[in-house]
Amino acid sequence: MGKVRAFLKKTWVKWSLMVLAGIILFFVALYACIYFGLFGKVPTHEELSTLKQAEATQVLDQDETLIGKFYIYDRQPLAYEAFPKHLIDALVATEDVRFYEHDGIDNISLLRVFFKNILLQDKSAGGGSTITLQLAKNLYGREDYALFSMLINKFKESIVAQRMEDVYSKQEILTLYLNTVPFPDNTYGIESASQKFFNKSASQLTIPEAATLVGTLKATTYFNPRKSVARSQSRRNVVLDQMVKYNYLKGAKADSLKTDSLVIKYHSFNHDLGLAPYFRAQVKQQLQTILKAYKKPNGDAYNIYKDGLKVYTTLNATMQTMAEDAMKEHLTKLQAAYEASHGKNAPWTSNTSVFKKTLQSLPEYQRIKKAGLSEKAIDDSLSVKHSMDVFSWKGDSTAMLSAKDSLQHYLKLLNTGMLSIDPKTGAIQTYIGGIDYRYFKYDHVSQSERQVGSTFKPFVYTAAIENGMKPCSYYSIDAVTYTNYKNWTPTNAGQDPKEKTDINYNLEMALSNSVNTIAVKVLNDVGISKVQEQAQKMGITKALPTEPSLALGVAEINLIELIGAYASYVNNSYGVKPYMITKIEDKNGNVIADFEPEMLEKQAYSNYTRQVLLEMMKTTVNSGTASRLRTTYNLTNAIAGKTGTTQDNKDGWFVAITPKLVTITWVGNDNYNIGFKTTALGQGANSALPMFAKFYQRLNNDSEFNAITKSTFETPSNDVLKDLDCKLEKEDGWLKKLFKRKKTSKEFKGD
Template identity: 40%
Template sequence: MKSNKIKWLLITLWVVFICTMVGVPVFFNMIGNNSFGLFGELPGLESLENPEEETASQLFSADNVLLGKYFRENRTPVTYDELSRELTETLLVTEDLRFSEHSGIDLRALVRAVVGKLTFSFAGGGSTITMQLAENLYKTEQENKGKLHNVPGLGQIITKFKEWIIAVQLEKNYTKEEILAMYLNTVPFGSNAFGIKAAAKTFFNKEPKQITYHEAALLVGLVNAPTRYSPILNPETSMRKRNEVLYNLRKYNRIDQIAYDSLRAKEFDLQYKVDGHNEGLATYFRTVIRNFLMDWTTQHGYDLFEDGLKIYTTIDSRMQTYAEDAVRQHMDTLQSVFIKHLEGRNPWINEDFTEVENFIETTMQRTSYYKSLVKEYGKDADSVDILLNLKRPMKVFSWDGEIDTLMSAYDSLKYYKHFLQAGFMAMDPHSGHIKAWVGGIDHKYFQFDHVMQGKRQPGSTIKPFVYSAVIDNGYSPCYEVADAPITFSFPGQDPPTWTPSNAVGNPTGQMMTIRSALAQSVNTITAYWMKKLGPQTVVDYAHRIGIQSDLAAVPALCLGAGGEVSVYEMVGAYSTFVNQGVWTEPIFITRIEDENGRVLQDFVPQTREALSEETAYTMLYMLRGATEEPHGSGGGLSREIKANNQVGAKTGTTQNASDGWFMGVTKDLVAGGWVGGDDRSIHFRNWAMGQGARTAMPIWNNFMLKVYADPDLGIEKGPFPKPVNGLSVELDCSKHDRTQGIDSLGVDIEKVSEDDIF
């Protein structure tokens, strides 16, 4: 009886052994071939040799600083050489101690895991780093499932067999170092960080090569449960996990007892900052050019958010920092002045300084939140009004930092409409390279860009285009014109005439040079030339010099009415004067590379000859009048900027002071800015406080002080280079016949009629 039992036991063991020896290889083969579609496809050889993973595209400055990324998953791959020894050792003692010894499957760990499950005593997992990499790369638990995956228990077994097969194949195709780096590149660490490079940056503001043991212990602890072990969401649990990982380092003699005790007592020492589109330098710039990049990638067959492109921009990170600082410092101060000036009144006002009725209610109806409520509940539903007035917790922007408060949608809109906005751009006038771009005061809370997207009336910054036509028609900067009223007639219209006044004071009747007239921004003399030249001539010159927006050929254009322009095109146009009369398209990208560094496209700006070299230089002399002539509008610039330097400038202010402008030109850099409310009805209650010299010029001044103080930028003071062939007109008015000028238009100003103008 006993012998029969032994006999049957031996037969059973042999059957199990034979079935195992035959069945397991057959099972492997069936999975590998996806027999009858039961198991799901495995990655092919090409996929194994070139595994796909989403990689963020990176945006670099001209001085090779990472400005930001475009991603769905914030991931930037690294090589094994870019990992610290402490990091790799910590990973191996925690996840795969015998990593260097196995070929993708660790049988000892596998048996240990099986026994642990059968005995309900967890003794460690059976998955190797290579098997985990297989799951991370090919999503074996989520994708390519066969018909048998829905069978309870069997699906998990098939998944493990798949991981074993893929792991062995990975080991054949890659070195151990490559597998280790690939694994760390594919792991999600939480906090929008995918891969070790993003994780090291997010939690410690370091590169992976700089990670130490106690930092590595925290990061490795995040590998299997990023939320549970998050030092931000669950600090106590995270600390226990970190110390558990540190114990592994001590257990396997990677560190000694003294080091272990010391590291275990350390705090996290986090420098936590989630990488996002509202963080870092040039946030407005990055957002605006994203549309350009999306168009480019679509046309060229790439995905901006996953193909790991490297985009090299013209932005200089140092100048960008100086520009952002200049905007922040001035706008913080100006906002305080603005609020004090309002004396508790709302800033949205009509031309007669009365408050605009129902401004907030009307503005609310243009918001996406209001439209979504109307779509859900109906336009006249009580629910819409209730929800718009419902107070709820929110964070709001302030110049002293974010404020936690309770506000309704109406409260929030009213609060934000009190803020003044700004746009500022600087560019190299010779290359067309944009060096700094600040589109607003805070991208997180105000995402509308005021450099390229926003367009406003330019005020008196339009005047240099008028005077370019004057100079081009043979007049000298020293030509004198009377500061006297000029009237335009509009028969049949109401009112039938228009007589522009000066911004400050009545016309004096005195003669002054046109250089002085531009320097002091005298409206009557600009109107004189508009009447003499005709509005269409001014429109044509503005477009030639670089303005791309539509402009109306009307007399009021000479003072900036009749068209809206952007900071982007104004800076480009003023650069024409510095670039010997050649307009150069402002550009923001120099080249795009693929993830392997292969150049996909180089970018070169468009150019065209807009003015003669002599006219361009003469206009620089005209613009210098703002800083050199008595009572020039740029006289308030710092002496430090003007000393041993030639600076051209022009201020601009619209009639109700809703727009303040300043344009400044030097031999190496042209920059300009705009300041105002998001709505034209939001402005100071008097022209003097809202003029460009007060609102916009300080930004340029502060920026240039920082630029000139940094010798590494190569932006130097000095004169504008004179034309190679010299000048045909004497620019020193003390030596010049102030009545000199050739009336090439053949029109007498006193006898001009509307028919001659239009």
């Protein structure tokens, strides 16, 4: 005892003990300061018991397949029961092997770290962090406290971790952890990560897949399986070894699994990527508008980025994939032909008036111009090259381009819109607003209004039949000059001037072959106002021009309204209002709002008229302007339809009507000054129809869609069949030929 006293009286020992006591006192004081909130509030037990984390709103297709999300943090929660056991095992074996034994702080691990890592400088000793400590860090983050940041944050996390262990069971802590832990590519929670990297729910993860995702937690960027499959696979194998080491997996089983190559099925839910981005953007817009009328039970407004809503939509994800694939296949070939047809003097080259005018409308040009720079200085500025991502049908790339180069590249690109609906309900089945949402945010389905060309003609003929004109009424195909409309002379596309004009077509032949001269004559006889009224009854709300060219589709109509009107031909003469959201639920499954199909209140025309028009448009497909559906694409399905091409080949259209699906396709250049070089290339039958054909071929090859592809039209009534039973065409009699002038002139009455 005396020796101990003597030892303690030594000066260096006294100072050492004083220093040690000071350090201990410092740590105790610092811990107390943190505990009582002097370095920021520490969550209480009560606050921890009501944890709320921002949850992504899920967008689901008609089969409740996840097609997109709206989020700040990509997080999607699951219940503990949904986690496969091997996922939990992999996590515990790798991140916190004594998880079930400690109270949030693993003292054994801390001692190991202290002696091996700090004293012996053994970096392989690992860290002392537990799953609960990691959860505390994930939930509350870390703050910068300058010199003692790490120490203060660690103390805070230890206090929070121990309080969590008091409030939650081990299962609940694992659930919170797996639903909030960050994974690669700014993904939060195991469900979001599983959907993103393997395109499946976390409940369906295999052992290697679970090990892969758990392995990324060590360093989410370094072990990102999208960026480095080999590195991620190596880390996966380490996790499997950990599972063997702690008796969660047999060695032989692990060895077998390690021989499998890592295969990811990456499925981004980025707002600009993934399936149906234009559709999802429109859903988002509608959702924000709808939710203004609803409040949460506590009176707060709903937040689509944080409240974990579920939005059920009408989209069919499989059909959408087919439609997008068909669009890409067709537009790739059409774009190449389009560029080749324009040749070296294309309107998008830098020396053309179109290019110069478009360049001067650019915001960057306007900004520099406003600064007072000369045209030469502006040109120099817009000629400076920068690295930028560039869209191409051959694949995206990065290139050094100037503003002028970029404009020239994008001016030449064709764009598109495609929409398919269930004609009985208006439920949108597929929705393509453009060729690539990343580069072209403008939606050609919901935003665009283009001249509809000959797709308007069925409305003219519908009005004619509805107002008493017989299907076997004959009209001459010869051109007529309307003197009271600036001597306007509508002609037929591609008609040879030497071709005989003493031929008369009945209405079926005129519509199926899209004869312009006859469409205007029919409009003249039935009256513009009656045609306008008929279109309105079918659901066209756009004010239509009061001029004879209305018959040729000079009206600019939105795709959604146009397809809703066409649906009436297979919906008992009722137009429909296309819709995309069926139901909205909160995160607890409570229905916030649901929506029913909305048909127009009154029949737009009689069943007799509907059957006549449907027969006429069947002929369009069987032997008219859309006959390549039969001859080129070998489609034998029940299809009616109408092609459309606008003046100077600016727009190509095709509307396909089947008993259970109506589809509309449009193709054109966003710059209305640039059209197709030739009618052969730009006509709707060539520019727009193939997109539908390739889409329907895919539907035919999938038995899942037999209900659509094998459906048949109703049998027309005897009256309809009788009234259509006449020759499609006939020549003028000899007396009429004798007195008929080569070209007639008359006034357009219209009404």
